Amino acid sequence: FGSRNPLQTAMFLLGVYVSCFCAACAVSSVRLLTPAFLQNEEDTTEHYSLQQADFVPGVEETCNQPSNSTLKFLHISKTGGTAIEEWGRKHGQFWGRYWNYCLKRYHGDTSGNTLVRVKEVVENEPHHAPPHYFARNPYEGYSTFTVVRDPYRRIISEFRCPYAGYCGRIISDALWLCEERAQDRRLALRKEADVHKLNLWIQAALQSDESERRSHLIAQKEYVFNFEGERMVPFSRVLRYENLESDFATLVEKFGLQFTPLLDVNVEPETAMMTFSIDDLTDTSRRLVEKTYSDDFNLFGYEKLTRAQGLMSWFHS
Template identity: 25%
Template sequence: GNHIPAMAKTAVAYLLFLLSLPGSFSWWNVGSSRQNSLATNRISNKAQVQSCEANLRERINRRLGLQAVTFHADIVENMCGSSRSATVVIPGPQLNDNVTLKFIHIPKVAGSTIEDFGMEQGYRWGRFDQSELIEHLEQPKCWGTQYYHGIPSGVKDPSVHTFCVVRDPYARMVSEIRFELTFRVMHKVQCPSAERLNELIMEQMNQNLQARTFPCHWIPQYKYVSHCDHVLRMDKLADDLRTLGKHYGTVFELSGEHSMDDRAKLGVDCELTTSMLTPETKAALEKEYHIDAALVKMLDDNVIGNKDRLALPNKLAALEAFDKAQPWE
C-alpha cells in the first residue's frame, strides 16, 4: 500500500499539468464551452493530430517522465482527437425512433467493459464520448476523468436516452481496492490477505469522501440513477444488455469475462470477495451504501424504462430524506 500516496501525488501533478494546457484542450474541463465551440476547435487533420500527440508526449515526458507517456497513451489520443475521433459528434448506428443512446458511467461498475463493447458496435460512450450531450458535475475530482465519471447534471436533448449499470455495493468497494492496488503499477503486487483487505477499506472509509484516493469511485451509485432511463444489473449484464438492444431494434451481445484485467499484477489466484469482510467493515460500508443495497433489490428483469416504471428517483429520494432525518447508527 506504500505506493498509493506517491501515485496520488503523481496524479495530482498530472491533473494540474493537463489543466495548464492551452485552449485547444479546453473540452477536458467540465463546464467548458459546449458543442459548437468544441466542433470549431476540434483537430480534424491527421497531420495536426500527429503533431499534437508528439507535442503532448514531449510535454508529459518533460514534466512527469517517460513512464507517464506510456501510462497515459489513451489520454493523449483522446485529447488530440485521433483519426478515429476526428469530430466531436459521430453518430452511432441507427436506433429505433432516431434515439441517441448514451451510457452513464458509474465508477467500478463494468464501465470500461461497456465502453469497449460500445466502441466495437460503433457507439462512443464514456471515455470515448466527446459529444458533451450529457453534462457532468465537476465534483468530486477524479484526476481529470470527471468528464465521464462525474454525476450527470442533465441531458441536453430529449432524443438522448441513457442507461447505466449498478452492482452490489460491497462487491464494488472490494473491486475498488483491487483497482487502487494495481492502478498505473507496472510491477507485480502482493495479493492482500483478508486482514489487509479490511484495513485498506477502512483506511478509506475513515476519511471523508473528498480525501479518499479516488473520490469519484466512492460516490454512492444511487446518486447517478435519476439520470438513467434504463438501469441494468451487473450480475445480469449480458441478459440486460440483450434486452436493451432489442428494445432499440439492435443486437447487444456481450461475451467474455467482465472484470478488470489485473490478474497479471495480483496473480491469477488472487480472489478478493465480500465474504472476507469483517463485521466492522461491513457496518462501515452499510452505513454509507445501504441505499445502494436497497436500490439493487428494487430491480427486476424488465430493465426497459425501469427508472420511471419503478419510480426509482422518488423511492431513493425518500430513503435519502429518511437518512437525514434519522441519522444512521
C-alpha cells in the first residue's frame, strides 16, 4: 500500500469491501427479477428454441422478393412441417419459422370475429398464421403449398406435442389440466398421461372459445381458403401427410429443386409419452372433433367415423 498511513489503508479496504458487496447485491437483484424459466439453463434453451430461427443469415434479402416461381410453405401444426422447414433451409429456402423475420413485419388483421386468436398467433407464431390473419397477405406473389392430415390423428398429435400439448413447455390449451410448471413435475405428468387425460384435454381444448384458441388448433381449411371462401392454395399444392414423402418429392421437383428424403426431426426425450390411436377417442371426443373440423373432413376427403359407424349399424340392423 506504499506510503499510505494506517487510516488511509483502512478507508481503502473499507471502500473495496463496500464495492464488492454492492456488486454482489446487484447480481442477486437481477437474478431475483429474472423469470424462473430464464434462471434454469435447461428451460432457457427450450424457451429460446422456438425463437432462435427468427433471423438467419440471408433471410432479410428475401423479405421483398415476390416471385410466382418461388415456393413458400404454410405450416399447419402437426403435419410434418418442421421436417419441411429443415429440408427447405438445407436447400436454400426460407420456409416457416425460418421466414418469421419477414412475417413479423406484417400486423394482424383488425377485422373479423377472431381478433384474440389473430393477434396471439401473428405476434407469437407468425409461421403458423394463415395468410388472411395478416393485415396484408405476406405470401402474395409466392407459390404457396401446405400439408393436411386426418383431423383425428392431428388432434392426438397435438395432445402429445411437447410445446403446445398436454403440459407443454411454452403454451398449452386446456391449461387447467396442467397448472404445474416445474420442469421435473411437468415431464412426469406428460409421461403419466393416459387415455382419460387425452379425452379430457381434447374436450376442454375444443369446447373453449374459438376466438381464443392458439395456433395449434386452427382448422386446416383456413390455410387453404380465406374468410370469403376463396381458394388460396391450388389443389395440386395441398399435400397429404399420409403420402408426404412422395407428394413433397413431386412438388419440389416441379419447381426445379432436387429432392432428398425428409428427416425425422421431432424425435426427442420429451415425447416419451404413451402413444394413442383413434380407437382411444371416446364417442364424445370423436363427435367434437368432427363438429369442430367438419370442413377439414369434407374438403380434404377424410372420413368421419361416427357417420361410418352409424351406416354400418343401419346396414346390419
